[in-house]
Amino acid sequence: MPPWLHPFLSLTRGLECLMYKMKLNCCAWLVHAMVCVPLSARAEQPYSLPAHQDYPANVYWGDTHLHSRNSADAYSLGNMNLTQADAYRFAQGERITAHNGMQVKLRRPLDFLVVADHAEYLGGYYRFNVGDPLVTNTEAGKQWAQFLAEGNPARMMSTFTASMSDPENYPAFPVEARLGIWRDVAQTADEYNSPGRFTTLSGYEWTSMISGNNLHRVVVYKDSADKVAQLAPFSGQDSLDPRDLWSALARYEEATGGEVLAIAHNGNLSNGMMFPDKTVDGEPITAEYAQMRARWEPLYEVTQVKGDGEAHPLLSPNDEFADFENWDWDNIGRTQAKEDWMLQHEYARSALKLGLDYEQALGVNPFKFGMIGSTDGHNSISTAQEDNFFGKFPESEPRIERTQNSMAGVLWQNWRIVASGYAAVWARENTRESIFDAMKRREVYATTGSRITVRFFGGWTYADNVVHLPNYLDLAYNDGVPMGGELGGAGKDQAPRFIVSAMKDPDGANLDRIQIVKGWREQDGKLQEKVYDVVWSGDRQIDRKTGKLTPVGSTVDVKRASFDNTIGAAELGVVWKDPEFNSQQGAFYYARVIEIPRPRWTAYDAAFFDLSLADEVPMVIQDRAYTSPIWYTP
Numbered sequence: 075m076p077p078w079l080h081p082f083l084s085l086t087r088g089l090e091c092l093m094y095k096m097k098l099n100c101c102a103w104l105v106h107a108m109v110c111v112p113l114s115a116r117a118e119q120p121y122s123l124p125a126h127q128d129y130p131a132n133v134y135w136g137d138t139h140l141h142s143r144n145s146a147d148a149y150s151l152g153n154m155n156l157t158q159a160d161a162y163r164f165a166q167g168e169r170i171t172a173h174n175g176m177q178v179k180l181r182r183p184l185d186f187l188v189v190a191d192h193a194e195y196l197g198g199y200y201r202f203n204v205g206d207p208l209v210t211n212t213e214a215g216k217q218w219a220q221f222l223a224e225g226n227p228a229r230m231m232s233t234f235t236a237s238m239s240d241p242e243n244y245p246a247f248p249v250e251a252r253l254g255i256w257r258d259v260a261q262t263a264d265e266y267n268s269p270g271r272f273t274t275l276s277g278y279e280w281t282s283m284i285s286g287n288n289l290h291r292v293v294v295y296k297d298s299a300d301k302v303a304q305l306a307p308f309s310g311q312d313s314l315d316p317r318d319l320w321s322a323l324a325r326y327e328e329a330t331g332g333e334v335l336a337i338a339h340n341g342n343l344s345n346g347m348m349f350p351d352k353t354v355d356g357e358p359i360t361a362e363y364a365q366m367r368a369r370w371e372p373l374y375e376v377t378q379v380k381g382d383g384e385a386h387p388l389l390s391p392n393d394e395f396a397d398f399e400n401w402d403w404d405n406i407g408r409t410q411a412k413e414d415w416m417l418q419h420e421y422a423r424s425a426l427k428l429g430l431d432y433e434q435a436l437g438v439n440p441f442k443f444g445m446i447g448s449t450d451g452h453n454s455i456s457t458a459q460e461d462n463f464f465g466k467f468p469e470s471e472p473r474i475e476r477t478q479n480s481m482a483g484v485l486w487q488n489w490r491i492v493a494s495g496y497a498a499v500w501a502r503e504n505t506r507e508s509i510f511d512a513m514k515r516r517e518v519y520a521t522t523g524s525r526i527t528v529r530f531f532g533g534w535t536y537a538d539n540v541v542h543l544p545n546y547l548d549l550a551y552n553d554g555v556p557m558g559g560e561l562g563g564a565g566k567d568q569a570p571r572f573i574v575s576a577m578k579d580p581d582g583a584n585l586d587r588i589q590i591v592k593g594w595r596e597q598d599g600k601l602q603e604k605v606y607d608v609v610w611s612g613d614r615q616i617d618r619k620t621g622k623l624t625p626v627g628s629t630v631d632v633k634r635a636s637f638d639n640t641i642g643a644a645e646l647g648v649v650w651k652d653p654e655f656n657s658q659q660g661a662f663y664y665a666r667v668i669e670i671p672r673p674r675w676t677a678y679d680a681a682f683f684d685l686s687l688a689d690e691v692p693m694v695i696q697d698r699a700y701t702s703p704i705w706y707t708p
Contacts, residue, residue, distance in 0.1 A: 129551040130500040130517065133527055134509060136186035137165070137456040138277070138337060138497050139292050139375060139448035144191035144259065145279075146234035148452035149199040152468035156454035158189045158259065162266035162274060165456050172455060173468035181581065182525070184456060185504050186273035188448075189263070190292040193278045193309035194234055197255040198247065208254050213245045235407075238283060238310040246311040253306045260299035267298075269505045278307040280336070282314040284354060286407020288343040289316060292375070292448075293323070296510035297332035304330050315354050317363065320370040335514060339375035339450065341425070342383045343406040346416030349425035349441055364432055364440035373513055376422045376520045376700055377447040377495040379466045380406075384445075384666075384700055385423045388414060393605050394622065395589075395668060398698070399492045399522070423593065426703060427603060430595040430660045433707070444516030444558045444702030445664070447495025458523040460695065461635075463493040463675040474683045477676055477691060489691045493675045494522040498699070500556065516558025519701040524579040526697075530557040530665045531573040532704040534565065541573050541647040557664070558702040569655035570706060574608065575647035576667045576699070583669040584642025585611060586626040586696065590650055594661035605666075608650040611643035628671040632693045635673040635681035642670035657708060664703040671696050 141148045142158040152173060164170050167183030191197070201209040202218055209215045214233070221230040237244035247255075260276045267274040275294050282289035295302045308322035323334050341348030352358055376383050381401030390396040404411050418424040422445060429441030449456050453471065457464045465471045470488045477489045500517045501508040512518060519528055529547075533554025540546050550573050555561060561570055578585050587610035593603045607616060607623045614624040630637045652663075673681075674695040680687050687693070 127548065127551075128502075129547065130502045130508075130512060131547075132501060132503070134185035134273075134499045134501055134504055135525055136184050136188070136273075136497050136499065136509070137448045137458075138188040138275075138294060138446065139190050139279070139339065139378065139450045140187060140454070140456050141191050141279075141450070141452040142189055142454045143200050144197040145452060146192055146195045146199050146231075148191075148467070150231035150234070151452065153453050154200065158191070158262050158454075159266065161189050161454040161456065162187060162262075162272075164454065166266075166272050170455070172464055172471050173453060174471040174473055176472060178455060178457075178462075178464055180457070181459075181462065183272070186275065186499070186509055187456065188275045188277040188292065188294055189259075190277040190279045190294075191259070192234070192281050193307035194237060194281050194311050195247065196252070196259070196278065196307065196309075199231075201255070208251050209247070212247050212251055214247055217245070235283065238281065238314060241311055246309070249306055253303070256306050257299065257303040260302040264299045267506065270503065273504050273506055273509055275506055275510065276302045280308060280319050281310040282316065282319075283310070283407060284314050284347065286405045286409030287345045287347045288340045288406040289314070289338075289347055289354075290340060291316065291319060291336040291338050291371070293319075293334060293336050294510070294513070295332065295334050296506055297330065298506075301330040301332040317353070317366060320366045323370050333510065333514075335373070335510075336371050337373045337375050337446070338371055339378060339448070340380050340383070340406065341374075341420040341422070342381045342401050343404075344420055345405040345410055345412065346419040349419045349428055351419070359432065359436070359440065361436040361438050364436050364438035367440040368438060368442055372443060372516055373446055373518065374422055374425075374443040375448050376445040377492070377522050378450040379491050379494060380450060381492060382494065382522065383420070383422055386417050386421050389417055389421060389424050390603060390605075395605075395666070395696075395698075398696075399494070401490065422700075423591065423603065426662050427593045427595070427601040430593065430662070431599070431601060433660060434595060434599075439705075442705060444513075444518050445520045445700045446497035446513075446518050447520035447522060448497055449495065458494055458496055460493050460523060460673060460675045460697070461678050463678075466491055472679065472682070474685065477679050477685065477687055489676050489687070492522070496521045496523065496525065498525075498528070516702045517556050519557060519699055521699040522697045524582045524669060524697040524699070526579055526582075526585070526667050526669070526699045527577040528665060528667055528699050528701055529573065529575045530701040530704070531555065532559065532561050532570050532663065533573075534561075534568050534570060536571040536573055536649050538649050541575055541649050546573065555704060557704060559704055561704060561706045563708070564655075564657040564706070568657070569652045570663070571649055571651045572663060572665075572704070573647075573649055574665045575645070576665075577645045578643075578669070583637065583672045583697065584639040584644060585646050586642055586668045586670050587611065587623060588646050588648070589666045589668070590663055591666055592652065592661060592663050594656075594659045596659060604654075606650070609646045609648035611641070611646065626670050628694065630671050630673055630677075630694050632673065632677050633681065635677040637670075637672045639670070660708060661706045662703040663706075665699075665701040667699040669697045
């Protein structure tokens, strides 16, 4: 370089340095103005903030309620071949052959699965029929052999339910046999557990059915077989009282150092017994009952194949979306017709309101639960999508007759079965520990079959635009609580603010709207609720006279079982402030995200099999998601 250029080069570098410093100072001023943090404090923070965050960044999709041939009712109604292992294989994305001969596969595999076979005669029917001495040598096995010798196989198959109401004449398996079978179940779950890729959690279903009324719970373990298999499952043959189940779960944790929880389901078939005002023996609900239930049942399965249990139109007459896949005509045993008074003790929203009453009276809320969905499929095949729905039992798998005949002629009409649902879990990683911990803290939500991604937070100081900031999750967790959480006390003249955001299922329908459902207890003891439309697609307006948002419309072509996403939105988000907040009133809030209309599974069947279905058969559905609530307690 010529010497005469050196002064000019030095001047140029000096100008570049000055401009760079000015740029840095300008950026620092902007950052200071935006976040109101002194530069000295910013300098002390790590450069890569996300690397130091500990909140759950991932949503995992699963089913906590699936049955295999190990369940007595599944086996007796046709599932004699598909095992617990088959269920895990299918959930991971493998192709299997369904009972109807079709090849079936998930477009998107699940992230986790609980095979929750009934504890009563667990694995017994299959083992008996293959001559396993673990079963054939028991008193129950010898009784079954006698029934078959008498030419009465139906009586053998009926022992599943008969043994719970008549244990003296229909004996349970001895502890040794139950432990032997349970050990195999837990070890199979361990074999298919693949941390980081696919999670299996050991579980079973406790099957209490008092006078035909559904009180079923799914029991889910955090632990591996070395702990899970130490104690046999507590069954309905041991006791039909949920308090005895909770005591058994406490004994498990004390004996093994492990962790376990229970998830109730199908309150809509309990005829008023799921969220009761008295115990099963007729005693008033006490603080001890409330504490036990809150401790052992942090979740409720709000939607599945036997109906949706979020709300009911008789309980929520001002909610135009409450009449959704309701099963409300009798109990699970088909022994007693439904009466209106029962409904408030059956549906999730009503139960959440009743919980506020109990908290005021007892100091404990027994119904402070998060919400998930699952399938309750009994054919080892977990399917919840409208366009890939393989029913509940083998008889309700895809075939020309399934939308026209009643299942086995005695239970219900197949077209009423719901293609639902999923348990969505916000967790740090796809492991047993992380997923179970998320369930326990209730950072979970339910969908009726679509994989809608939903976030929901509550706090006191969220800015109006925080949902649109790229780092909104940092602010959401730092300044509030996620779904399933509890808000602390309100300051003077404060009202809670809620962040809610949702993205459509990438393979599904656009979003119609997001609503926030509020329930509260007034100071005079009245329980109230209100549904707020907080953000929606398009330029629609809320009608001033009716207070209702204009419907989104429909693109469904029922005959072709098709729709398009030319209406609705791919994502929605907002910060909403409760306009009617009273700091003296206990309350809960949860978000409900609703899709645009799409064909129901019955429409896909009609198109595939070229059927003409009765007018009473619904052909269109608006799938949805329900978040776990956030509670405010004065």
